[in-house]
Amino acid sequence: MRERYIVDKKTGKLIPRNEAALEKAGFPSIIRDAMAPMQSMVDGRVYDSKSEYLRSIREANARDGGDREIVGNDYRHLMREAPMQSGRDLDRAIARSLERLS
Numbered sequence: 210m211r212e213r214y215i216v217d218k219k220t221g222k223l224i225p226r227n228e229a230a231l232e233k234a235g236f237p238s239i240i241r242d243a244m245a246p247m248q249s250m251v252d253g254r255v256y257d258s259k260s261e262y263l264r265s266i267r268e269a270n271a272r273d274g275g276d277r278e279i280v281g282n283d284y285r286h287l288m289r290e291a292p293m294q295s296g297r298d299l300d301r302a303i304a305r306s307l308e309r310l311s
Contacts (some may be wrong), residue, residue, distance in 0.1 A: 214223070244262075
């Protein structure tokens with residue numbers, strides 16, 4: 210994987226992006242293992258540890274040759290659609306909807 214660089218505004222030199230983020234924050238980012246309790250659809254157990262939950266999915270796939278995937282962090286339902294800019298946009302949207310219906 211290629212590394213990304215940014216320009217340090219103080220020195221004008223290129224520095225790795227992850228180092229720049231560390232300098233800006235002043236401390237490293239920490240990803241916690243804890244999560245809100247969640248019941249697994251695979252084995253029915255309740256997990257509050259990300260690593261334990263991931264391990265259970267991997268083990269279930271290994272046991273029965275499954276191809277289970279973990280999906281999530283889908284925030285699209287929180288994003289609002291861009292407002293229509295003009296009456297023409299609305300007219301086009303209605304025309305497209307009517308075409309789909311016919």
